Amino acid sequence: MTSRKSDGSELATTGSLDTVDGLAQLSFLIYGVLERRASEHDLSIVQTRLLGILRDREPGMHELSQLLDLDKSSVTGLVDRAARRGLVKRVPSTTDRRAVRVKLTSTGRALVRQVASRFEADVTVLLDCLTPRDQQVMTAFVSRVLVAHALEHGVDLFDVAR
Amino acid sequence: MTSRKSDGSELATTGSLDTVDGLAQLSFLIYGVLERRASEHDLSIVQTRLLGILRDREPGMHELSQLLDLDKSSVTGLVDRAARRGLVKRVPSTTDRRAVRVKLTSTGRALVRQVASRFEADVTVLLDCLTPRDQQVMTAFVSRVLVAHALEHGVDLFDVAR
DNA sequence: TATTGTTATACTCTATAACTATA
DNA sequence: TATAGTTATAGAGTATAACAATA
Numbered sequence: 255m256t257s258r259k260s261d262g263s264e265l266a267t268t269g270s271l272d273t274v275d276g277l278a279q280l281s282f283l284i285y286g287v288l289e290r291r292a293s294e295h296d297l298s299i300v301q302t303r304l305l306g307i308l309r310d311r312e313p314g315m316h317e318l319s320q321l322l323d324l325d326k327s328s329v330t331g332l333v334d335r336a337a338r339r340g341l342v343k344r345v346p347s348t349t350d351r352r353a354v355r356v357k358l359t360s361t362g363r364a365l366v367r368q369v370a371s372r373f374e375a376d377v378t379v380l381l382d383c384l385t386p387r388d389q390q391v392m393t394a395f396v397s398r399v400l401v402a403h404a405l406e407h408g409v410d411l412f413d414v415a416r
Numbered sequence: 417m418t419s420r421k422s423d424g425s426e427l428a429t430t431g432s433l434d435t436v437d438g439l440a441q442l443s444f445l446i447y448g449v450l451e452r453r454a455s456e457h458d459l460s461i462v463q464t465r466l467l468g469i470l471r472d473r474e475p476g477m478h479e480l481s482q483l484l485d486l487d488k489s490s491v492t493g494l495v496d497r498a499a500r501r502g503l504v505k506r507v508p509s510t511t512d513r514r515a516v517r518v519k520l521t522s523t524g525r526a527l528v529r530q531v532a533s534r535f536e537a538d539v540t541v542l543l544d545c546l547t548p549r550d551q552q553v554m555t556a557f558v559s560r561v562l563v564a565h566a567l568e569h570g571v572d573l574f575d576v577a578r
Numbered sequence: 579t580a581t582t583g584t585t586a587t588a589c590t591c592t593a594t595a596a597c598t599a600t601a
Numbered sequence: 602t603a604t605a606g607t608t609a610t611a612g613a614g615t616a617t618a619a620c621a622a623t624a
Contacts, residue, residue, distance in 0.1 A: 272555075273539075273543065273551055273552075273554075273555040273558075274536045274539045274540060276555050276558040276559055276562060277442075277446060277539060277543075277555075277558060278446060278450070278535075278539065279558075279562055280439075280443065280558050280561060280562060281442070281443040281444075281445075281446035281447050282443075282447070283443075283562070283565060284439060284440060284443035285443055285444070285447050288440070298590070298591080300590090300591070300592095301590095314605070314606090315605065315606055315607090316604080316605060316606075324591090324592075324593090325592070325593055325594080326605080326606065326607090327592085327593070327594080327595095327606085327607075327608080327609095328591070328592050328593070329606090330606070330607055330608085331590080331591070331592085332590090332591075332592095334607095335589095335590075335591090347605095350600075350601075350604090350605075351599080351600060351601090352598095352599060352600045352601070352604070352605045352606065353600090353604090353605055353606080354605085354606075373440075374436045377436045377439060377440065378436060380561055380564075380565060381435065381436075381439075381561060382564075383560055383561060383563075383564035384557060384560060384561065388557055389435055390435075391553065391557070392435070392554060392557045392558075393434075393435040393438050393439075395546060395550055395553070395554045396435075396438040396439060396441075396442050396554075397438055398545055398546060399442060399542060399543065399545060399546065400438060400441055400442060400445070401545075402542075402544075402545035403445060403542060460613070460614080462613090462614070462615095463613095476582075476583085477582070477583055477584090478581080478582060478583075486614090486615075486616090487615070487616055487617080488582080488583065488584090489583085489584075489585080489586095489615085489616070489617080489618095490614070490615050490616070491583090492583070492584055492585085493613080493614070493615085494613090494614075494615095497612095497613070497614090509582095512581095512582075512623075512624075513622080513623060513624090514581070514582040514583065514621095514622060514623045514624070515581090515582055515583075515623090516582085516583075
């Protein structure tokens with residue numbers, strides 16, 4: 255489960271490391287980058303994912319629980335806290351009197367835009383050490399992996415946003 | 417912050433996607449893979465990281481808090497819960513009567529070995545769609561990114577294990 | 579005084595079970 | 602009966618502040 259070296263010396267001297275370890279480290283690096291940008295706005299990863307989802311939909315609570323892979327009762331609390339901060343709001347469904355739809359407020363939309371753009375900038379900087387050509391090649395590999403996984407597992411791409 | 421598509425159709429049809437989005441999705445995929453394997457043994461990511469760190473050290477509580485990037489009071493609870501499950505134990509420091517060292521028990525060591533090996537197998541499968549040669553190339557890119565980041569930010573590689 | 583670690587407290591996040599209201 | 606959602610409850614994980622013991 256990734257290298258057991260802590261000072262990075264192995265990395266720096268060899269310039270290469272085990273494939274699985276490297277990918278794991280990269281994943282945690284990128285995950286941490288998002289976590290830090292989000293926390294600058296007092297957002298957790300899950301709150302950020304919630305806002306990300308709401309950028310282009312107005313799902314019900316049950317749909318949200320599926321998108322976030324959480325129990326519906328967890329989503330109740332999640333949306334409660336986001337609503338208390340004025341980031342989202344519940345609106346009654348027009349077709350089902352049991353149901354609500356969750357919408358981003360303008361505040362919430364502005365916030366998720368900021369976090370997203372900063373995160374993207376961070377990752378871009380991270381990739382600056384690769385030439386545009388190499389970035390392209392790497393992206394192709396990454397895409398292939400994601401596509402293969404998506405095809406085998408249906409839809410579950412673990413997207414930040416959904 | 418990664419694609420806003422949820423059905424994977426864009427992925428599947430184009431076979432390629434934005435570099436930042438792709439990397440973000442891959443990161444969350446791998447993060448999720450570890451999360452699932454860990455949860456099979458009722459371990460959270462942070463508990464797994466704790467065990468991972470302890471595979472090759474016996475740090476004090478303060479050192480642990482730095483390695484995990486948590487407050488020392490958070491580490492107290494973390495180690496409490498792991499110790500309650502018999503995965504780790506506190507031993508008094510021989511040189512400083514204020515301090516303790518945290519050690520893996522044999523149970524904890526067996527557990528972290530299992531999680532690590534399953535996680536590695538998962539990632540290996542994930543990469544099966546790439547030829548060995550392409551895996552090598554991708555690993556080189558990943559290494560370059562990690563090295564560049566490590567050089568600019570000291571030691572913080574966000575390793576699962578530390 | 580500074581450092582190591584714990585305790586008290588409060589909040590977020592999560593799940594299970596029981597509940598209400600509507601379909 | 603089944604579904605959409607909330608409430609009650611319990612526990613993990615986190616931080617801040619105050620504390621004890623040792624350096």
